[in-house]
Amino acid sequence: MRPVDSFRSMTSAPPDVFPTPDDPHLTMAVTGVDQTGTTVESKVPVERPLTIFLNTQKIVTAMTIGDHPEELAVGYLLNQGLLRPSDTIVGIGYDAELAVIAVRTKWERNLEQKLGQRTQTSGCGQGTSFGDVLDVIAGVTLPAAELRTSWLYHLTNRINTIPSLYLEAGAIHGAVLCQRDRPIIYMEDVGRHNAVDKVAGYMHRHGLDGANKIFFTTGRLTSEMVIKTVRMGIPILISRSGFTAWGVELARQTGLTLIGRARGKRFLALAGIERIVFDQDLTYVAEESTKLRRKGATNSE
């Protein structure tokens, strides 16, 4: 009988990447008092600086929980358009103590002009886009794809129950790359865009194609979130949270399927509706449990 490992490598499916909430580097135990005045201990996610270089050019200092630094750096540079998907990465140097990571490419480009055009956006944990991002997605055509509502309900339920820093310590964002009804890459970070960038970096480093994927984010569906998803070539974006007007407009322009407010039985699709197949009998979908809702409930994002 063939062992599981070689079967896996035969199908060439990469192993799933899920959060590691037990990693002691990612959370800190803190002592406080609760509403009754009782001393309680709780866990909170850490937040540490990581300075990203592209070759000799210092690009940005990101605040991150610190896992998957290579994916974060590569994904950030890709999603900002500072690194092109076709660029050859010849090495990544990471120094945890200095909190520095350098991505080295074969050819250096002049980044002066790009770095001069910053737009501060409404996204979480990022806020720095560069002037030509909008141009880049202008000519993009996203592939035909299918989203069955049965997959959607299975995905949201599974993502809410996979052990995560969010369930452990709260105050964190998740970004999950999915295929059909299966979450395959689940990244977390204090900044929502860091989590997204980690997924983008992972996809690039492992040669994953976005065409047959579904992207799930815990954050709001802003213009920036739509731009990143389109850049990653993923045709379907789902969130528990709400929309902004520009996010909806950009999704319609680029033909992205945009689904928000996906909680329990409910969702609202505002763009790319033609990809949705309503195959789920709603009688068998539960409303979101209070337990899931409680910890994460908040006004927005």
Next chain:
Amino acid sequence: MRPVDSFRSMTSAPPDVFPTPDDPHLTMAVTGVDQTGTTVESKVPVERPLTIFLNTQKIVTAMTIGDHPEELAVGYLLNQGLLRPSDTIVGIGYDAELAVIAVRTKWERNLEQKLGQRTQTSGCGQGTSFGDVLDVIAGVTLPAAELRTSWLYHLTNRINTIPSLYLEAGAIHGAVLCQRDRPIIYMEDVGRHNAVDKVAGYMHRHGLDGANKIFFTTGRLTSEMVIKTVRMGIPILISRSGFTAWGVELARQTGLTLIGRARGKRFLALAGIERIVFDQDLTYVAEESTKLRRKGATNSE
């Protein structure tokens, strides 16, 4: 009998500033489908660029819902340390069509060095801090103050029921300046930090002191949120959302009272506990209603 208006001016309390969810400039009606495939109409908040200048220097392009541009510009510049509280503002020029706002001061300073040191943070809607922000709050001592838990419950309940863009369209953050049990300045924006900056700008323009105030945010209690609150001189910060480790550390260093996960009956205080007076009989506090929770429920932030 004295009319209400002159009574108000006699006490010199400025009028409360609350959201204007009916303003047609702030939301857009969109059509989509829900989980049953039924066509539905919904409202989403707008998101538009606003480029902020300090004198002749272009500082940043922010994505904002667009209300209170003067407060946003002044607050942003103050919270980034680009404008000092003591600087005299000689004028603010706002051009809605060009989406440009310029704050003019008596003296121009050389901002080259400051603008060169950007740290990308985990905050929403901002993400650009400048290098010397940490130095500025290092020497700050926040004043003695009191937070009665009866005020806290009254505040959170009141803020959740004041008509707002959040209740109308979701996907938005709120920042509320409060005094005792009374919300007085309630600003909203797609980016959490824009909402905070608008409050800071309002306080500066109207000469409001932070010492006897309480600050409420819908966003997470990150380092950036703590830094801004300390800069504004406010000794107490409350949020529905969770904490990050660095946010907690900075609050402890600066003596800020930091309360998170404030929902219904619950809260968790992780710094500055000595300011809290537990005067509320918890028997009379309701758990948060499902109605309030539903729309805003999300994984984080």
